[in-house]
Amino acid sequence: MLPFVPMKRIGICIAGLDGAVASTMTAGVSLIRRGLVGTEGLVSEAFRESHALVGLESLVIAGWDPRREDLHTAVLRNAVVPKDLLKSAARELRALKPWKAPSGAASRRHIQAARDIERFRRQEGLETVIVLNLLPTDAKADSIAYARAAAETGSPFINFTPSECGEESLSAIPTCGRDGKTGQTWLKSVLAPALRSRALRIKGWFSTNLLGNEDGRVVGHPVRGRSKIRSKTRLLGDMLGYEPFHMVQINYYPPRGDDKESWDAIDFEGFLGLPMQLKVNGLWRDSALAAPMCIDLVRFMDLACRHGGRGPQEWLGFFFKSPCRRDPRLPALHDFHLQEMALLEYLASVRPGRR
Numbered sequence: 001m002l003p004f005v006p007m008k009r010i011g012i013c014i015a016g017l018d019g020a021v022a023s024t025m026t027a028g029v030s031l032i033r034r035g036l037v038g039t040e041g042l043v044s045e046a047f048r049e050s051h052a053l054v055g056l057e058s059l060v061i062a063g064w065d066p067r068r069e070d071l072h073t074a075v076l077r078n079a080v081v082p083k084d085l086l087k088s089a090a091r092e093l094r095a096l097k098p099w100k101a102p103s104g105a106a107s108r109r110h111i112q113a114a115r116d117i118e119r120f121r122r123q124e125g126l127e128t129v130i131v132l133n134l135l136p137t138d139a140k141a142d143s144i145a146y147a148r149a150a151a152e153t154g155s156p157f158i159n160f161t162p163s164e165c166g167e168e169s170l171s172a173i174p175t176c177g178r179d180g181k182t183g184q185t186w187l188k189s190v191l192a193p194a195l196r197s198r199a200l201r202i203k204g205w206f207s208t209n210l211l212g213n214e215d216g217r218v219v220g221h222p223v224r225g226r227s228k229i230r231s232k233t234r235l236l237g238d239m240l241g242y243e244p245f246h247m248v249q250i251n252y253y254p255p256r257g258d259d260k261e262s263w264d265a266i267d268f269e270g271f272l273g274l275p276m277q278l279k280v281n282g283l284w285r286d287s288a289l290a291a292p293m294c295i296d297l298v299r300f301m302d303l304a305c306r307h308g309g310r311g312p313q314e315w316l317g318f319f320f321k322s323p324c325r326r327d328p329r330l331p332a333l334h335d336f337h338l339q340e341m342a343l344l345e346y347l348a349s350v351r352p353g354r355r
Ligand SMILES: NC(=O)c1ccc[n+]([C@@H]2O[C@H](COP(=O)([O-])OP(=O)(O)OC[C@H]3O[C@@H](n4cnc5c(N)ncnc54)[C@H](O)[C@@H]3O)[C@@H](O)[C@H]2O)c1
Pocket: 015, 016, 017, 018, 019, 020, 021, 022, 064, 065, 066, 067, 101, 102, 133, 134, 135, 136, 137, 138, 139, 142, 160, 161, 162, 179, 180, 181, 182, 213, 214, 215, 228, 286, 287, 289, 290
């Protein structure tokens, strides 16, 4: 039997459309569609045919941002995508301008956002609209407003930020989050379970970062960045079953822009109590890691929607630092290999033609 091929187009409403991650994602979709770049970094691509995942040509992107910059200007300002690659997508990106971000009384912002979503759905003839939260790290109240707008319009909600969004009141729609697990924390969730499995005892783990983009300015702030530090710290004890000395620092360092550098110094003990060390130095591109994950999440959330998914989509924990559970009393699953298994098991369970 041929797999079911959806003819519909999928709308994506992004909160924070002019931001580094959103603008990189939007430019990336446009460049991949034109065949100018490959699909490196896109996990979903391997399942596109087997699961009839939505094609990038069927994604319609819109969203809110108080900056109101057209996407071409935003992509240039964020300085992630090489300029010479952008030329052929310039006209398409210039034509995309964010809607005004909802303002006024915090308790009424979701109403304006919900109106935008409904208008977008109607005007573009979209069956499904997915709301993607890419607001600044500390924008908790606005994140809640967009999550409410998603719930009121029956739109799946992806929370890529560390903000809590009142998830307990979103059980009628598919949701996933929180806080994209892109670089240093992703490697931590690979290495810590590996050391644990070899019965090596971790005594201390020191993680530090340099980041110079707008998000770095927020997360490098001792108060505004608290939710990010919490989300980067919590998982180690959960994975090991004990709490080693663990320190996480993020330093705002503008000369690096979006190019993040991370260092991890891990002290552990082996046989006979002998001390050993591991050092990891990452030279990352922050938004280039995050953008394809957002595209993957949109495609997988559409799949969840087609299969009647509601509430937290645990199988998407693979993408998050603070993955949500259906039963919030259960400990979060952080080990990357277990998260990958959960993703693959879900995909096997919904594969077309499966008896
Ligand atoms: N590797 C990564 O880049 C990464 C990884 C994990 C999580 N995240 C999270 O993704 C989010 C976005 O990161 P970024 O680097 O794109 O940040 P950014 O600061 O570049 O973008 C945020 C955008 O949100 C806009 N904004 C502010 N208030 C708004 C409102 N009320 N409505 C609509 N838009 C509003 C801002 O104008 C800005 O353009 C952050 O919360 C960050 O913690 C990023």
